[in-house]
Amino acid sequence: MRSCVLYLHMHQPFRVREYSIFDVGNRADYFSDSAHINNQLVFDKVAEKSYRPMLTLLEKLLGAHPNFQFSLSVTGTFLEQAEMWGGDIIDTLKRLVATGRVEIVAETYHHSLAFFFSKSEFERQVKQHQAKIQDLFGVKSKAFRNTELAYNDDLASWAEEFGFETVLAEGWDRILRERSPNFVYRPTGTNKIKLLLKNYRLSDDIAFRFSDKNWTEHPLSAEKYLTWVENSTLNGPLINLFMDFETFGEHQWADTGVFQFFEQFVGRFLESPENNFLTVSGASEQYEAIDEVSMPETVTWADTERDLSAWLGNAMQHEAAKNLYALEEAVLKTENAQLIADWRNLQTSDHLYYMCTKYWSDGDVHAYFSAYDSPYDAFLYFMNTLRDVDFRSL
Amino acid sequence: MLKILMLGWELPPHNSGGLGVACYHLAKSLAGEGAKISFVLPYTAKHDVDFMEIVHATNLDPIHRFGASAYDSKNITTCIIDGKELGEHLSLRDIQQFYGDFVDKHVEGKEFDVVHSHDWLTLEAGVKVKHKLGIPLIAHVHATEFDRGDEYGGNPIIHDIERDGLMLADRIIAVSQMTKDLIVARYGILADKIEVAHNGPNQIDDEYMFEKSSYQFLEKKKQEGWTVVSVIARLTIQKGLSHLIRALALATQFNPKIMLLIAGDGELRDELLELSANLGVAQNVAFTGFVRGKELRDVYTISDIFVMSSRSEPFGITALEAASSDNAVILTKQSGVSEVLHSVLKYDYWDERRLAELLVATSSSNALTTEMRQNVTKEFLKISWNGIAKKVMHIYNRTMKCRRNY
Structure with missing residues (x-):
């Protein structure tokens, strides 16, 4: 048997508006929309381009192919926005989950990096996410992914202790060496939990390279991709395609043909009776771990470095994170639900990402995905919100 | 070897601002690219420069000392020099005329490939040379009267000088896209005629580093x-x-x-x-x-x-x-x-x-x-002046080629 494990990640942050030093102590509407930074506008745009058309396609594929299934992870901040601005998206997700062939993978509610700063806060966010998923969809996941697939051996041990049966990570060559990501592995230091590794070549062919006209394989047809997938299964039976949900329609626009490509690929792949699709947990149940994998250092699915440097790579990011988590005790002690929610929304890793300076000095503004004029502006507004959170916790 | 007649108003250390600094570094790097430069200044003073020839248009002291730098555009016809050097009381406009007359005489019988004017004070002189020698005029815009002027829009005489000079220039170099846009919008010059060459850094020497700070x-x-x-x-x-x-x-x-x-x-x-x-x-x-x-x-x-x-x-x-x-x-x-x-x-x-x-x-x-x-x-x-000089050399060569094809 050869299996495709499709896992898509859905997320939207609550972006901080140009929150001024003059606002500190006067108003706490960090995430309200401004002319320049407008969360609802972004949500509407991505919903139109990606969420609605891709969910429609996935629903169609579930109807057409009884052995098509997949996994999603949906952040709490995304769900809150969908509840406010796209109720139909929640309804579609409910229908998908109700088929029993769509799994929701667990994660932190706020898409945060809390694991690296406060284990107790991290656990609270995982539980908050579980409660939200239970509440909306009536399911509880046995698989866990950390924000940006940020993974290390400690995370695996924590996930096992917490009761998860599967955990996801990047299938990075430097870790795997000559081994293939197409198998289930066991994380070092654990007994039961299984590790699924992203096949980054085949995943990134779609997520990053699909519309790149300088890529020698452009344009990528479903047939060609199918050949690559089948060749890859010679190394191992599992093809783990992990990517952002927004790949479809937002990162790769509809006019690149990405939707047709995906629909054709699923159809062609399932033409062979040897092939099927599995959810993350399904794969973990069907396949035994063949070897142990250790990642003492944190590995993520981001950039060529595959580390946390996009979020914690410079002094501003460390300063922001340090100050943010330093407020934990004071904020929680207030038992002020709104304040706690605001503080948690500030933990969303995107805020740190906007402060990334890795590519900024090259003047490569366009490659930079941010609503702010510069990483320095992002830092400035964020630090102002922390001043206000501090003020409100007094 | 490319022979360039460069018309400027100041060079360090006798400068009142960034204009002189930019001219100095540009000329130096152009010389490094093999250009032979004759640089005309409106005053007489000692410059520690060995990479180009410096020509003095008058025997006046450095002009900025009279409050007549390239930036002083408000009252260009007011008498500023009560000197006897040239036999009369002088305004900035007078010095500008002297400068133009001098350049006109100076180029007689000489050969240049390009005349390169820096800002409005030397533009008229540049136009004269262009006609006299039949060589292309490059107008280098470090600032316009719209930048210097207040809310009243600057001095209309200078606007005329800038507009005419830029119209007649074969090619214009603007120090930023912002300046290029302004020239297009306010002076009605075709964008195709204008190149952007950003300025480079001033090399700051470290000789003072270990001394006590002035502050x-x-x-x-x-x-x-x-x-x-x-x-x-x-x-x-x-x-x-x-x-x-x-x-x-x-x-x-x-x-x-x-x-x-x-x-x-x-x-x-x-x-x-x-x-x-x-x-x-x-x-x-x-x-x-x-x-x-x-x-x-x-x-x-x-x-x-x-x-x-x-x-x-x-x-x-x-x-x-x-x-x-x-x-x-x-x-x-x-x-x-x-x-x-x-x-x-x-x-x-x-x-x-x-x-x-x-x-x-x-x-x-x-x-x-x-x-x-x-x-x-x-x-x-x-960012380096060498890169900028390469760009300017390229502009010279292309402009000369276009002109020969008339």
């Missing part, structure tokens, strides 16, 4: 936790300094330990002094007057944050110098230098609240300024 009192303030914010500018309406002082007053409500060091002199000095007193921040503002040499160098070294507050700045070399001296840099969006520096914070010159915001943020976060300083230094190192 001992600021050293002491810094030890007490103060942040030094500096601005280097002529104190004129163009530089937007009143907005800076108002922003400072707002910022000190959040961080009282900010010291604004204003280096430069000009007609607005008293007004700015009064403003800082009225706003209650006189203690937070220090005026140095006009500085050069070590005192200028020390402004960059003592300061933590450099602000370019100009309402309209075609380029702004001081920001590059600040970037090279380990300053966090704040620029107005109305400055050409903001096209080449990215690891900086930007604001609209009138947005005092935003500037106050930036002053508070930078003066209260080491993490922020450390990142900004490190990254802007990286950017600064990538």
